[in-house]
């Protein structure tokens with residue numbers, strides 16, 4: 283059965299959810315997060331553009347101006363996890379999005395190296411021993427497998443990845459260090475680029491432990507997940523499904539919800555069956571709070587609890603796989 287929240291402690295795979303201070307302030311979310319999930323990833327959901335109540339672990343939240351760090355919301359989430367004996371995935375250290383403009387304005391490679399080192403060292407040291415795994419770099423690739431032209435890549439080439447991982451390892455030698463990306467669910471240029479990059483990082487001795495596949499999926503399009511997880515595992519790294527949701531083209535129907543149950547089962551089984559897959563994180567609790575509503579407006583209902591916090595059949599799909 284699923285959802286012994288301490289499954290990780292028993293050496294099995296964890297089942298986690300995105301969470302943030304807003305979620306744990308809502309009593310129903312809090313109840314579900316503590317009863318059903320063993321690992322939390324800060325989502326940093328902003329319900330309104332000026333709502334900072336939940337921003338926790340992304341760069342715009344933690345270091346909004348250079349050298350000036352905010353940890354209040356991240357501390358809230360990490361303390362909640364600690365007091366409940368849960369794991370935390372730290373998300374994320376170096377990402378082109380939710381990046382404050384002062385970072386994008388850095389203009390020299392040496393200055394940017396200092397900026398990355400200081401940011402990574404400060405965050406990872408603060409939570410040493412409390413964050414189980416970090417997404418050290420997030421979404422470095424375009425879908426065609428080329429590097430995204432972030433300020434990091436423009437000034438440092440792929441060496442920005444080496445810099446970030448080395449700083450993270452030095453700051454917490456026991457945290458698991460991940461590279462994370464989306465659209466790794468099917469074969470093609472992007473996953474090929476990821477596998478090739480991992481090979482280069484390993485050959486340069488960069489301290490990397492895992493690769494995360496976000497798995498923001500679409501109903502009926504999950505058939506490639508199992509084989510691609512194995513492709514990622516074949517790099518020798520641990521793998522994790524880090525942001526799972528399976529969005530339904532509007533409108534919902536009974537048939538689509540049944541398909542979603544099947545799809546969740548397929549994805550959960552894929553992780554169970556790949557020995558290097560350490561766990562699954564779903565990207566939130568209730569459909570009503572999912573990021574999908576704002577980002578993919580023609581889709582809906584991607585999660586395991588509906589708008590009224592009723593467990594969906596999708597939950598049974600996951601449960602049956604564990």
Ligand code: XIL
Nearest residue numbers: 325326327328373420464496525573
């Ligand atoms: C999203 C959150 O879900 C939103 O609430 C927030 O406003 C923006 O970020 N890939 C990632 C996540 O790595 O951090 C993103 O989360 C979803 C896509």
